[in-house]
Amino acid sequence: MTHLRSKRLSSRCRALAAVTALVTSLGLGAIAPAGAAADPTTSGPVTPQAPKWSDQPHGFASLDGGTTGGAGGKVVTVTDQASLVKYAGAEEPYIIRVAGSIDVEPFGSDIVVTSNKTIVGVGTSGEIVHGELHLNPGTSNVIIRNLTIRDSYVEGDWDGKTTDFDAIQMDTVDHVWIDHNRFTHMGDGLLDVRKDSQYITVSNNRFDNHNKAFGIGWTDNVKTQITIDHNWFSGTKQRNPSADNCAYAHLYNNYLSAQVADGDPVWSYGNWSRGRTKMVIENSYYEDVQHPYQADATAELVQRGSILKNTTGRHDEWGTAFDPRDFYDYRLDPAEAVPALVKKFSGPQETLGTNTVLNVPADYPTVQSAVDAVPSGNDGDVTVRIAPGTYREHVKVPAGKPYVTFRGTGDDRKDTVIVYDTPAGEVKPDGSTQGSWGSATVVVQANDFTARNLTFSNDYDEAAHGQSQALAMKTTGDRIVFRNTAFLGNQDTLMTDTPKLETVSRVYISDSYIEGDVDFIYGRATTVIEGSVIKALSRGSTTNNGYITAASTWKDNPYGFLITRSRIVSDAPAESFHLGRPWHPGGNPDAIAQVLIRDTELPAAIKSSPWTDMSGFSWKDARFAEYRNHGPGAAVTADRPQMSDADAPRYTVADYLAGTDDWAPYRH
Known part of the structure; x- marks a missing residue:
C-alpha cells in the first residue's frame, strides 16, 4: 500500500455542551467544535454550537478515492422489508432512508447490500430487527449510518455457535463507512469485517448487550486498513474489537465499559491485536475491563494517552506499528472527555438522516x-x-x-x-x-x-x-x-406567485440583491424583502425607465409586497422610475395590488409621483403606501400615500408571513 497522506482533515464536529463542565473541571479548558467562536464580551467558557455531523467519512474510508455511498443516485425512503431489499440490492446507486422499524422475515435473514449505497436511519426511528445487512465479496463504496440493528439472538446460544446472524457482515469489500449505529443482542457477531476488506472506517457506534462484538480478519493475508473511533462498547464480552492480520488498525477515542463479568480468564477482553496486525490505540478510556489491550507475539501494538480505570490483566505494548498521520489527519479528543462524549453522541442521532x-x-x-x-x-x-x-x-x-x-x-x-x-x-x-x-x-x-x-x-x-x-x-x-x-x-x-388565485403563498427574501427595469418584482404571493438592495436599471430614458413592482395581490389577502429596511439604488436619471403599478392578470378586477415600502432608502431616480396606472386600472384603487422612507427619492406628497403610525404596527414582517402556522423565517 502506498503511504499517501490525505490532506483532508477529519471534519467531524461534535457539540460538547454536555461535557464542557466535565472538561473544564479537569483543567482542560473549554472544548468547542470547529468554527465555534468565543464571545468577546464574556470571559467565561465558550458555549459550543449544536452538533453538526459530517456527511463525509474520515480515516481510512476517506482514502484512495474516498467513500461516497449512494451519492449520484436517487433518494428513497423505505418503511418495509421488500422496499429495503429492492433498493439495497439494486445495481444503480441509491441513498436509502430507513423510516421506522423493519421486522425482517424469516428470522435472521440477510439483506444484501450492493455497491454504491447509502443506508441511513431517519432520526432515531430507523431499525432493522431480526435481520442482517450483508455485503458480498466485491462490494464497494457503502455507507451505513444512524440505524439500530437488533434482536436476532437465539436464546441459549450465547457463543453464537448455531447461527450466523450478525448485524453487519462484509467479505472482501472496500470503502465502507459504518457510523452512528447501535448494534445489540444479535445471533453471532455484531459487526464482522472479514476476508481482506479494505479502507474501512467504523465511528460513533454503540455495541452493547452481546458476547462477540466486533471482529476483523478471517484471512491469512495482511491487507485490511481500518479506522475505529468514538465507539462505545458496553455490556460486551469479547472482540471490542479483535483485529486479526490487519495491515493497519487505528483505534482512538473509544470507550470500553461494563464488560460482561462471567469469570472467563481468556475470552473476556477489550482490544486484541492478533496475527500480524499493526495496531495503534490513542486516547481511549477503559473502565471495568479485563485485558484492556493485548497483542500476539507476532503483532504490534502502540498505545498512548489512554485512561485505565479498574482494569485487570494484560496491557501489552510492543513494536512500532505505524503512524496514522502518514495516511490522514485527525483530531484527538482528550481521553478524560471520552466517556461523556461517547455516551451522548454515539449511536443514532435525532439530527441525522433527516437532511x-x-x-x-x-x-x-x-x-x-x-x-x-x-x-x-x-x-x-x-x-x-x-x-x-x-x-x-x-x-x-x-x-x-x-x-x-x-x-x-x-x-x-x-x-x-x-x-x-x-x-x-x-x-x-x-x-x-x-x-x-x-x-x-x-x-x-x-x-x-x-x-x-x-x-x-x-x-x-x-x-x-x-x-x-x-x-x-x-x-x-x-x-x-x-x-x-x-x-x-x-x-x-x-x-x-401562487398556484391558484385564492391561495396564499409566502416568500421571505433577506440580505439579497435584486435588479431589473420593468415590473421586475411582481406577482400575487405575499412577499417580504428585508435588509436587501434593489437596483432599478436604466433603459436610457430621461422620463420613464421602468417600474420596480407590479403586484397582483388577491383582494381578500391583506398582505402583498413588503419592502423594509432595504436600499433601492439606481443608475437611472432623476425622476425616471416608478415604485410600482397594479397588475390585473387577464384584466381580473379582483387582483388588487398591495405594496408597502417602509424604512427604506430611495434614490433620486424615484418619481415624485411614484405610482402609476396599468392596463386601464388606476393606481389609486390599489393598496399602495410608504412609511418612514428616507433618501433623495423620499417625499410626502398627495400622490404618495403614507401609512399612519396607528396602522404601521399591523404591517410588519411578522404580520405578512405568519399565516395560520406562525411561520417566522426571519428569526433564523
Whole structure:
C-alpha cells in the first residue's frame, strides 16, 4: 500500500455542551467544535454550537478515492422489508432512508447490500430487527449510518455457535463507512469485517448487550486498513474489537465499559491485536475491563494517552506499528472527555438522516439532476450543495418535492450562478411561445424551499434582441426563503406567485440583491424583502425607465409586497422610475395590488409621483403606501400615500408571513 497522506482533515464536529463542565473541571479548558467562536464580551467558557455531523467519512474510508455511498443516485425512503431489499440490492446507486422499524422475515435473514449505497436511519426511528445487512465479496463504496440493528439472538446460544446472524457482515469489500449505529443482542457477531476488506472506517457506534462484538480478519493475508473511533462498547464480552492480520488498525477515542463479568480468564477482553496486525490505540478510556489491550507475539501494538480505570490483566505494548498521520489527519479528543462524549453522541442521532446532502457537480452533474434525485412526496430535508461555477440550465423544483435547499458553497453568492437566456417570446417547436413559465431560469413550485449564497440570472440580451419578459426566478410554493441571494435580469426578473388565485403563498427574501427595469418584482404571493438592495436599471430614458413592482395581490389577502429596511439604488436619471403599478392578470378586477415600502432608502431616480396606472386600472384603487422612507427619492406628497403610525404596527414582517402556522423565517 502506498503511504499517501490525505490532506483532508477529519471534519467531524461534535457539540460538547454536555461535557464542557466535565472538561473544564479537569483543567482542560473549554472544548468547542470547529468554527465555534468565543464571545468577546464574556470571559467565561465558550458555549459550543449544536452538533453538526459530517456527511463525509474520515480515516481510512476517506482514502484512495474516498467513500461516497449512494451519492449520484436517487433518494428513497423505505418503511418495509421488500422496499429495503429492492433498493439495497439494486445495481444503480441509491441513498436509502430507513423510516421506522423493519421486522425482517424469516428470522435472521440477510439483506444484501450492493455497491454504491447509502443506508441511513431517519432520526432515531430507523431499525432493522431480526435481520442482517450483508455485503458480498466485491462490494464497494457503502455507507451505513444512524440505524439500530437488533434482536436476532437465539436464546441459549450465547457463543453464537448455531447461527450466523450478525448485524453487519462484509467479505472482501472496500470503502465502507459504518457510523452512528447501535448494534445489540444479535445471533453471532455484531459487526464482522472479514476476508481482506479494505479502507474501512467504523465511528460513533454503540455495541452493547452481546458476547462477540466486533471482529476483523478471517484471512491469512495482511491487507485490511481500518479506522475505529468514538465507539462505545458496553455490556460486551469479547472482540471490542479483535483485529486479526490487519495491515493497519487505528483505534482512538473509544470507550470500553461494563464488560460482561462471567469469570472467563481468556475470552473476556477489550482490544486484541492478533496475527500480524499493526495496531495503534490513542486516547481511549477503559473502565471495568479485563485485558484492556493485548497483542500476539507476532503483532504490534502502540498505545498512548489512554485512561485505565479498574482494569485487570494484560496491557501489552510492543513494536512500532505505524503512524496514522502518514495516511490522514485527525483530531484527538482528550481521553478524560471520552466517556461523556461517547455516551451522548454515539449511536443514532435525532439530527441525522433527516437532511440528505446532494453535491453538484461532485455527485450530480447538474442542479436539475440533483433535484431529479429527490423523491416525489419527499418528507425529509434535502440540501443541494452547489460548488462555485456557472450552471447554464433551466431548473424546476416540482410541487411534489418540498423541503429542498439550494446552497452555494463559494465564499460569495456571485461565485455560484444558475443562468439561462430564454425570453418569454421565444417560439417553441409547436408554434407557441415560452411565456413566463418557460422563460424562467429557475421555477420553484414546491413548498418549503430555501436558497442561500448563490445567484439566479436570466441573461437574455435585450439590447440585441428587443425587450421581453425574461425571468430569473418564478415561485408558486409557500414558505420559500432566499438568504444572501441575487436575482439578475431586466424585465420581470423575479416573480413570486401562487398556484391558484385564492391561495396564499409566502416568500421571505433577506440580505439579497435584486435588479431589473420593468415590473421586475411582481406577482400575487405575499412577499417580504428585508435588509436587501434593489437596483432599478436604466433603459436610457430621461422620463420613464421602468417600474420596480407590479403586484397582483388577491383582494381578500391583506398582505402583498413588503419592502423594509432595504436600499433601492439606481443608475437611472432623476425622476425616471416608478415604485410600482397594479397588475390585473387577464384584466381580473379582483387582483388588487398591495405594496408597502417602509424604512427604506430611495434614490433620486424615484418619481415624485411614484405610482402609476396599468392596463386601464388606476393606481389609486390599489393598496399602495410608504412609511418612514428616507433618501433623495423620499417625499410626502398627495400622490404618495403614507401609512399612519396607528396602522404601521399591523404591517410588519411578522404580520405578512405568519399565516395560520406562525411561520417566522426571519428569526433564523
